[in-house]
Amino acid sequence: MRLNPKHLASLALCLFSQPLAGTEGKEPPTFSEHIAPIIYENCTTCHRPGQIGPFALTDYQSVKRRARLIAEVTGDRIMPPWHADPCDVEYSNDRSLSPAQISLIADWVAAGSPEGDPARTPALPVFHEGWQMGKPDQIATMAEPFTVPAEGPDIYRMFVIPLNRDQDTWVKGVEFRPGDPKVVHHILYFLDTTGKAREYDARDPGPGFRDKSSGGFRYMGGWDIGTQPGELPYGLRWFIPKGADLVVQVHYHPSGKKTTDQSSVGFHFSDQPTSRPWSIIPVPPHFGILQGIDIAAGEKERIERASFVIPEDCEAFSVNAHAHYLGKRMEMTATFKDGTTRRLLRTTRWNFKWQEDYSFKEPVKLPAGTRLDVLMSYDNSESNPNNPTRPPRRVRWGPATTDEMGSITLAVMFDTKERKEATHEALRVFLAHQLIDRLLEGKEGAFGLSGQIGNAKSLEEARRPLLALDLNQDSLLSPDERIPAVQYILQSDFIRRLGAIGFD
Numbered sequence: 001m002r003l004n005p006k007h008l009a010s011l012a013l014c015l016f017s018q019p020l021a022g023t024e025g026k027e028p029p030t031f032s033e034h035i036a037p038i039i040y041e042n043c044t045t046c047h048r049p050g051q052i053g054p055f056a057l058t059d060y061q062s063v064k065r066r067a068r069l070i071a072e073v074t075g076d077r078i079m080p081p082w083h084a085d086p087c088d089v090e091y092s093n094d095r096s097l098s099p100a101q102i103s104l105i106a107d108w109v110a111a112g113s114p115e116g117d118p119a120r121t122p123a124l125p126v127f128h129e130g131w132q133m134g135k136p137d138q139i140a141t142m143a144e145p146f147t148v149p150a151e152g153p154d155i156y157r158m159f160v161i162p163l164n165r166d167q168d169t170w171v172k173g174v175e176f177r178p179g180d181p182k183v184v185h186h187i188l189y190f191l192d193t194t195g196k197a198r199e200y201d202a203r204d205p206g207p208g209f210r211d212k213s214s215g216g217f218r219y220m221g222g223w224d225i226g227t228q229p230g231e232l233p234y235g236l237r238w239f240i241p242k243g244a245d246l247v248v249q250v251h252y253h254p255s256g257k258k259t260t261d262q263s264s265v266g267f268h269f270s271d272q273p274t275s276r277p278w279s280i281i282p283v284p285p286h287f288g289i290l291q292g293i294d295i296a297a298g299e300k301e302r303i304e305r306a307s308f309v310i311p312e313d314c315e316a317f318s319v320n321a322h323a324h325y326l327g328k329r330m331e332m333t334a335t336f337k338d339g340t341t342r343r344l345l346r347t348t349r350w351n352f353k354w355q356e357d358y359s360f361k362e363p364v365k366l367p368a369g370t371r372l373d374v375l376m377s378y379d380n381s382e383s384n385p386n387n388p389t390r391p392p393r394r395v396r397w398g399p400a401t402t403d404e405m406g407s408i409t410l411a412v413m414f415d416t417k418e419r420k421e422a423t424h425e426a427l428r429v430f431l432a433h434q435l436i437d438r439l440l441e442g443k444e445g446a447f448g449l450s451g452q453i454g455n456a457k458s459l460e461e462a463r464r465p466l467l468a469l470d471l472n473q474d475s476l477l478s479p480d481e482r483i484p485a486v487q488y489i490l491q492s493d494f495i496r497r498l499g500a501i502g503f504d
């Protein structure tokens with residue numbers, strides 16, 4: 001056996017815990033009384049036949065067989081998957097085990113994983129195999145099955161499903177049902193009212209089309225392995241405009257066996273419109289397209305920061321981070337006008353495979369003037385085990401999973417539609433400032449700006465009006481000089497062409 005640090009850790013755990021368990025003279029924990037309740041409650045949702053977990057954890061034998069590994073992955077907080085560190089907020093969907101549960105598992109393994117009295121083992125929870133939220137009002141299923149090979153890299157595929165709604169519709173809940181849960185890793189929903197998704201689909205052979213990232217479609221949310229479907233909180237509703245197509249981006253992870261997938265989305269409609277206007281505040285917007293992300297080959301820690309001052313009172317109810325394989329640290333902190341701070345999300349173990357919506361237990365009030373500070377770090381070195389490119393190469397912003405992105409998104413509700421619209425406008429101004437920065441730097445490579453700003457044919461031409469505003473010619477724009485600069489950018493087509501930032 002090769003000894004790797006993981007094995008050493010579990011060896012140390014055994015050597016260290018065994019005498020302790022004995023010397024305290026306590027009865028060691030048993031499977032039936034102590035361990036089964038933890039496993040059945042926290043692991044078996046995914047670790048049972050037909051689900052995403054690579055093996056079942058459904059009885060004493062199956063748990064005992066992997067007891068050492070279970071102590072290791074729970075001790076290292078690798079399982080259950082949950083990547084947010086404790087923060088200044090509590091999350092209602094927190095999957096992590098308590099320190100007491102973790103040490104109970106360690107003690108049990110150290111004591112030789114005894115079963116105890118089988119009669120005391122609790123029954124497995126009842127898992128609903130069908131729709132968890134009951135029968136949906138409309139089921140949208142992929143038109144054809146998609147073949148997922150046994151091996152090879154992960155696949156991102158977009159599927160367009162016409163909803164054929166002949167009227168505007170309010171939706172209170174969405175439930176995703178993977179066709180083959182062994183290979184469907186996560187999905188994102190979008191709505192398309194432009195017909196573009198159908199065009200892409202028609203042009204691409206085979207079911208669906210190759211990932212175009214968001215392709216300018218309207219983001220609606222997502223689903224992850226282990227997501228518990230439920231209604232939107234606080235009486236909030238999604239809006240599906242009449243005639244919109246559903247576009248589903250599916251991330252497939254080959255399972256070692258060739259298979260096909262034909263997933264479905266179930267919609268639960270509502271007679272009632274949304275209780276309050278709500279939307280998202282992504283910092284930076286559009287997954288950081290104008291952030292200037294440019295990471296040198298081998299760079300160990302590239303830090304990106306972005307700050308946004310919320311212009312209107314709102315209440316946040318969940319947070320979500322997005323980066324690709326090089327992402328490491330993702331943090332969002334709110335700083336209130338009195339200088340106090342509240343950290344809303346922090347992960348030092350960003351994992352592309354587990355994209356989560358972290359739902360706040362209580363809504364977080366964010367008065368106008370609160371500043372959101374985002375920090376994202378990337379590791380483009382060879383020592384990053386998730387780095388998809390070996391040897392590492394320069395990585396810039398882009399839609400492919402081997403490119404990078406970065407953004408942390410708050411879901412927020414407002415008292416009035418005006419406040420929501422003013423917030424969207426402030427996000428557009430934020431983008432305009434980012435675009436001005438990039439133009440002044442003369443960096444267009446990452447996002448190809450030429451010809452997209454007004455009638456400018458080149459980057460030089462697009463920059464000229466900005467440089468003309470720079471009266472002291474220091475290639476920076478003062479806050480005063482920025483006012484007409486922002487106007488110039490907002491009047492150009494570029495920001496509008498990026499698509500809507502939040503929800504209708």
Ligand code: HEC
Nearest residue numbers: 042043045046052053054069070073074079080081225226
């Ligand atoms: C939300 C779904 C989910 C839950 C909940 C979950 N697992 Fe897993 N588990 C997985 C998946 C998927 C994998 C495969 C590795 C991966 O994709 O990260 C895995 C892998 C594992 C492995 C193998 C790790 C390795 O390094 O080979 C162990 C052991 C494990 N899980 C134990 C547990 C235990 C114990 C619990 C509960 C305390 C648990 N899991 C809860 C989904 C889950």
